[in-house]
Amino acid sequence: MTEVITLYDGYSVMTGKDRMSANCSCTLVKGVNNIVVDTMTAWDSQKIISALDRNNVKPENINYVVxxxxxxxxxxxNNLFLMAKHIVGFSVSFQDEYHMHPFDKGEDFKIDENVKVIPTPGHTLSDVTVIVTSKPSGTIAIAGDLFERFEDIENPNIWLEAGSEDPVQQMKNRSKVADLADxxxxxxxxxxxxxxxxKQTLQKQVGPETPS
Ligand SMILES: [Zn+2]
Structure with missing residues (x-):
């Protein structure tokens, strides 16, 4: 069984005219492989270690970091997890060895039968999303900044203002990921x-001319 456990909910709030306070959602996938998705800021190592500990996982038990x-x-x-393969955007590596995976050609990276990493560029040109199929909850997309937060469905300015290197691709990938996730x-x-x-709101934002 593959379980998806939220270690920390991400947030982002403006704290002044040109300042914000932000950290990412940090997620543990427990299953055939143990995977940590997004590892917060460099000041959060103790928080991550203790959250993993509460789930009976040690950093050396992590097989993949995404x-x-x-x-x-x-x-x-990321450097808490030295036994793990590291996938950072489109780059896949272990130590100084890089595995060339054609994310840029649209190809998914299969971690195991329940978990894959798919290319979802937009926020940056090399963003990826982790897709997990888990029995009771269905399909879960760990999407990074493809989605900033729930409210950005109705108000696209939220994700646009969070920074988008390719808004057109991001819009299409938002709709694509919503179509395949519960x-x-x-x-x-x-x-x-x-x-x-x-799903319909996101499809409308993409527009009718786009083939799915
Ligand atoms: Zn972010």
């Missing part, structure tokens, strides 16, 4: 359930 993209609040503690864990907010209405 950073959905290379921003500082998503990679801060739940989404966004980069900076709590997990939310995908409804028919959410």
């Amino acid at each position: 950073s959905t993209h290379g921003h500082s609040d998503h990679i801060g503690n 739940w989404i864990i966004p980069g900076h907010g709590p997990k939310f359930q995908v409804t028919e209405q959410i």
Whole structure:
């Protein structure tokens, strides 16, 4: 059985005209492989170690680390996990060995029969999303900043203002991920359930001319 456990909910709040306070959602996938998705800022190592400990997992038991993209609040503690393969955006490595995977050609990276990493560029040009199939809860997309938080479905300015290197691709990938997931864990907010209405709203934002 594959379990998806939220270690920390991400957040982002403006604290002044040109300041914000933000950290990412940090997720543990427990199953055939133990996977940590997004490792917060460099100042959060103790928080991550104790959250893993509460779930009876040690850093050396982690087989994969996935950073959905290379921003500082998503990679801060990757070096806690030295037994793990590291996937940072489109880059796959272990120690100094790099495995060339054609994410840029749209190809998924299969971790095991319940978990895959799919390319979802937009927020950066090399963002990825982790797709987990788990028996009781269905399909869960750990999406990083493809979705900032639930509220950005109705108000696209939230994800656009959070920074998007390719808004058109991001819009398409938001709709694509919503179509294949029952739940989404966004980069900076709590997990939310995908409804028919959410799927339709996102499809409308993409527009009718786009083939699915
Ligand atoms: Zn972020």
